Ligand SMILES: NC(=O)C1=CN([C@@H]2O[C@H](COP(=O)(O)OP(=O)(O)OC[C@H]3O[C@@H](n4cnc5c(N)ncnc54)[C@H](OP(=O)(O)O)[C@@H]3O)[C@@H](O)[C@H]2O)C=CC1
C-alpha cells in the first residue's frame with residue numbers, strides 16, 4: 001500500500017483525489033484542510049480511516065465534534081484521531097513523511113508544505129502551482145531527486161507524458177494549451193462589467209473559485225507558463241500558449257525534428273491525479289478515455305494577448321527578477337479575493353498586476369531566500385490592496 005498525505009482534501013482536487021484513492025492501492029495517512037468545511041473533513045476521516053488531520057483555522061474540538069457527529073449518524077464508534085491546528089499544521093503533516101504528498105491547497109500558503117514534503121523525501125504530487133511559482137529556485141533546490149515533483153496540473157501532466165518521447169536536448173518547445181476561459185472571443189471593452197458569477201462559469205472544468213477566476217483572466221496560464229519553465233527547465237521563450245477551447249489536448253511538446261507529441265483525454269482531473277499518485281507507472285484503471293466512435297473536432301487558435309494579459313505579465317515577471325513571480329502571484333491573490341467580493345472590477349485585476357510588477361524592486365536569484373520571498377509577497381499584497389481600494 002502506498003501511503004498518501006492529502007493537503008486540501010475538502011477542495012476540488014482533494015475530493016477528486018479521494019475518489020481516485022477509493023479505487024484501491026492507497027492508505028490515507030493524513031488529511032489537511034483550511035477548516036472551512038469540518039463536516040466534509042469528518043466524513044473523509046471516517047470514509048478513509050484517517051488517523052491524523054490538520055486544519056489551519058478553528059480548533060481540534062471542532063474537528064473531533066464533527067467526527068463524533070458523523071460517526072453517530074452512521075452508528076459506528078468515533079475513532080480517536082490526532083488533530084493539528086494552525087497555519088503551520090499542513091507543513092507539519094507534509095514533513096512527517098509519506099510515500100506521496102499531494103498538495104491540493106490553493107494559494108502561496110502551499111509553499112511551506114511543498115518545501116516540507118520535498119525535504120522529507122516524499123514524492124510530491126503538485127497541484128498547488130503557486131508554491132512552485134512563488135518559491136522558484138528555492139523549491140527546485142529542495143528537491144532530493146530530479147523527478148521528486150510530479151505535476152498534477154493537467155497541462156504539466158500532459159507535458160511530462162509527452163516529454164517521455166525524447167531527451168531534454170531534443171525538445172524544441174513546449175506548447176501550453178488554454179481553454180480561453182468563459183470570456184474567450186470577447187474584446188476588452190466587452191469585459192467592463194462582468195460579474196464574479198460570469199467569471200466562475202468555466203466552459204470545460206469544474207474547479208475551485210481562485211483557479212477558475214485565474215482561467216478567466218488567463219493569469220492561470222501565466223502561472224502555468226512559469227510552472228512549466230521551472231518543472232521542465234525549458235526557457236519561457238520556448239513555451240508557446242495556444243487556445244484550445246475543447247480542453248482535450250492538455251498540452252504538447254514539439255521536438256527538434258518537427259514532431260509534435262500531444263496528450264489527449266476528456267477534461268477530468270482524476271486522470272492526472274491518478275497518474276501523479278502512481279508515477280512513473282500508469283494507473284491500471286482508465287479514467288474516461290476519449291470516444292473515437294463519435295464525430296468530434298479539436299480546434300486551436302492564437303491567444304488574444306491584448307485583451308487577456310495574464311500570460312504576457314507572467315513572461316515579464318519571469319524575465320524581471322527572482323521575486324517578480326512571487327509578487328505577481330501575491331498581488332493576484334489579493335485582486336481575485338477583491339473581485340470575488342465585488343470590490344474590484346474584472347479588468348482591474350490585470351491592470352493592478354501590471355502596476356505592482358512595474359513598481360517592484362526585484363531580487364536577484366543569488367540573493368533569494370525564504371524571508372526575501374515573504375517580504376516581496378507582503379509588499380505586493382499591501383500594494384495591491386491599496387490600488388484596489390483606490391478604484
Ligand atoms: N481544481 C482543479 O481542477 C485544478 C486545481 N489546480 C490547482 O490545485 C490547487 C487547489 O485547487 P482547488 O482544489 O480548485 O481549490 P479549492 O478552493 O477547491 O480547494 C482548496 C483546498 O485547500 C484547503 N486550504 C485552504 N487553505 C488551507 C491551509 N492554509 N492549509 C490547508 N488547507 C487549506 C481548503 O480547505 P477548506 O475547504 O477548509 O477551506 C480546500 O480543501 C490550486 O493551486 C489550483 O490552482 C490545478 C489544476 C486543476
Ligand SMILES: CC(=O)[C@@H](O)[C@H](O)COP(=O)(O)O
Nearest residue numbers: 153154178179180181215220
Ligand atoms: C484543469 C487544469 O489544469 C486547470 O488549471 C485548467 O488549466 C484551467 O483551464 P484554463 O486552460 O482555462 O486555464
Ligand SMILES: [Mn+2]
Nearest residue numbers: 153154155224
Ligand atoms: Mn492547468
